[in-house]
Amino acid sequence: MKIVIHFIKKEFQQFKRDPKMFAMVLIAPILQSIILGYAANLDINNINLIVFNQDQSRLSRDYIDKFTHSGYFTITKDVNSYDEMTKDIAASKALIGIVIPRDFEKDISNNRTSHVQILVDGSDGNKGSIAFGYTQGVTSNFSQQIILESAARRGIKTSAGSITPEVRIWYNPELKTRNFMVPSITALILLLTTTLLTSLAVVKEKELGTLEQLIVTPIKPWQMVLGKLIPFVILGFATMALVNSIMIFWFGIPIRGSIIFYLFSSFLYILSTLGLGLFISTISKTQQQAMMVSIFGAMMPMIYLSGFAFPIENMPKIIQYITYAIPMRYFITIIRGVILKGIGFADLWREALMLFIMGITILFLSSLRFKKRLE
Amino acid sequence: MNSIVVKNLTKKFGSFTAVDEVSFEVKRGEIFGFLGANGAGKSTTIKMLCGILEPTSGDALVGGFSVAKEPDKVKQNIGYMSQRFSLYNDLTVEENIDFFGGIYGLEGNLFEERKKWVLHIANLEGKEKLLTSSLPGGIKQRLALGTAVIHKPQIVFLDEPTSGVDPISRRNFWDLINSLSAENITVLVTTHYLEEAEYCNNIILIDAGKLIAEGSSKQLKTNYIKVPIFEIECSNVVEAMELLEKQDFVGETSIFGNNIHVITNEKFKDESQIHNLCKSSSINVKRINKIIPTLEDVFIHLLEKGKK
Ligand SMILES: Nc1ncnc2c1ncn2[C@@H]1O[C@H](COP(=O)(O)OP(=O)(O)OP(=O)(O)O)[C@@H](O)[C@H]1O
C-alpha cells in the first residue's frame, strides 16, 4: 500500500506542473455548467404568438386576453390574412399562430362548437410541443369557463361532481430544462476525468518510455492500476463538488435526496468509467489515439445514448435497447431521481445494482488486460 | 560464478525474428559489452533479460531466476536504464529519486543514504529542487543511472547510456560504470561507440538478431581475423581504396583517420602485391604497416562476411 501512496503522490506532483490538465479539470466543468445552464436553455416562458382574429368580437378578445394574462405568451402581431401568418411562422417570428373563425362569438352564444385553428412551429420539436401544451391549456380553461357561465346563465346548477382538470408538474415545477440538464453535468465531468484523463495519463507513460522503467521495478500491476486510478478518482470527486456547488448556489437547484446515496452511486458509476479509461489505455499507443477512442468510442455514445442529451423515450425502440448497455444511462436516472425527485435507494436500487455489476465487470476485464501488457 | 546465463533466447514480432537463438554468459562483476548495428536486436534482448518482454522461445537466468518463468523475481535483483530517458521530466530531481526509491520499498536511513549517493554521483548535491527537464544531457544520464541502481541491484542493464552525450561526459559516465563493477555489480551495457567496447571485460556482437562474435577485445582481435591486416598511408586515398577493393586478395577495406585499413584474404601472399599494385597505378605510398586489427576492423570484417 505504501507503494501505491508513492505513486499517488507522484501523480499529484505531475498534475501540479501540467497547466493543460488544470484547464481541463477546473475550467471545463465551469464552462459546461454555464453553457448547459444558460445557453442550451430550452425553457419557454416567452412564447411569441400571432393572432389572426377574423371575428373581432368581445368573446374573441376575451379569449386572446387569456393568453396574455397567462404570462407565457406575448402577442407579437395581429395579422389580417392567413398567408401573412404562415409566412411569419415560417420565418420563426412566432412559435404559435391562432386563427379565430369569423363566427366565433355567434357560434358559441348559440351553443355550437367553434373551431379555433392553432399553428405550431414544430422545427424544434420539444419547444413546439411544450408551447402547444400551454396553448391547449389556456384554450380548455377558457372553454370550461364558457360552459360554466352559460350554465349559470340558464340557471342550471353545476353538479357537485364536475371535474376541473388541474395540471401539476412535479419535480421540476417550473418546467426548466436547466433543472434537468445541470445535475447531469456531474455524469459528464466524471466521465471526462475518469475515462479521458486516465487513459491519457497511462498512455503518456507508454509514449515517454517511463512505463518501461516502471515495469522493471517490482511494483505489482494492481499497485500500478490503483496508483494511477486513485488520483483521478480524487480529481473526479473534486470536480464533482465544484459542479454541484455551482448547481446549488448559482442555479439554485438543491439536492433533494440523500447525498450519501448520491456519492455512493457516483462511486459505482466511476468503476465503469475508470475501467473504460484503463481499457482504452491498453489498446492505444499514442495519446492522440487514446483521445480519439475516448471521445468517439466512449464519451459520445455515453452522452447521446444515456438520456443526457436526448430523452430515451423519444429514441427508436432498437436504440432504446442499446441504451441499457450504457452505464451513464443508469447514473443519469439516479442523479435526476436524487436531485430533482428526492428519491433514493428504495426506488433506485436497480440502477445502482446495474452500475455496480457493469463497473466491476469492465474494471476487472481491463485490469486483466493491463496485467498482460506488462509482460 | 555467472550472473547471467542466456540460452537460445529468441524473440519474434509476428514473422520477423528480432533475436535469433542467442546464447552467452556473463560473469559476476564484469562489464559486458553488447554491440551491434541499429536494429540488430540489442534492446530487444535486454528487454527480455529484464522481464519486460516475454521471450518467444529459449530462456535466460538472471541472478539465478528464469526470465521466462519468474520475471517478478528477476526484477528484484536488477537495475535497468532504457535507451530512452525514462525519468519523469516534469518532476524535480528529488521527486524522481523519492518516487523510485519508494517504489523499490526503500525507507528511513537506508533511503536517505542512497538518496545522498545518487545526488553525489549525478553531481546534483544542492540542486534537488531543479526540474529534471532542465538538466544537461550528461547529468540526466547520471541521474538516470543513479535511480536505476538506487536499490543496489546485483545486475545492471544499460541500454546505450551514452548516446548523444558529449565525450567528456561519456568518459565520466564510464568511470561510474567502472566503480559499479568494482563493487562486484555486473554491468551489461550496449553501445555504438567501439572505443567504449575496449573498456569492457567481454563483448558480444550481434547482427540481425544473431550472435556473431564473443570474447574479450583481445580475443576478438586475434580469433576472428586470421589473415594479415595492413595500414596504408598514401595519396589519393579514395582512388586507392577503390582499386584495392577490386583485387582478389583483398577482403575488405575501410578508412581509418587518413589511412586505409586493408583486410586481406586467403589469396594474399605478401606485401609486395600491394606495392606493385600502387606503383602500376601511380598511387604514391608513404607507408605500409602490418597491424593488429582494431575492433572496428574485426566488426567490419564480420559484418561484411555476414552479408556474403
Ligand atoms: N515491438 C516491436 N514490434 C515489432 N518489431 C520490433 C519491436 N521492437 C523492435 N522491433 C524490431 O526488432 C528489431 C530489433 O530492434 P532493437 O530495438 O532490439 O534493435 P537495437 O539493436 O536496440 O537497435 P538500436 O541500436 O537502434 O537501438 C528492429 O528491426 C525493430 O524494428
Ligand SMILES: [Mg+2]
Ligand atoms: Mg536499442
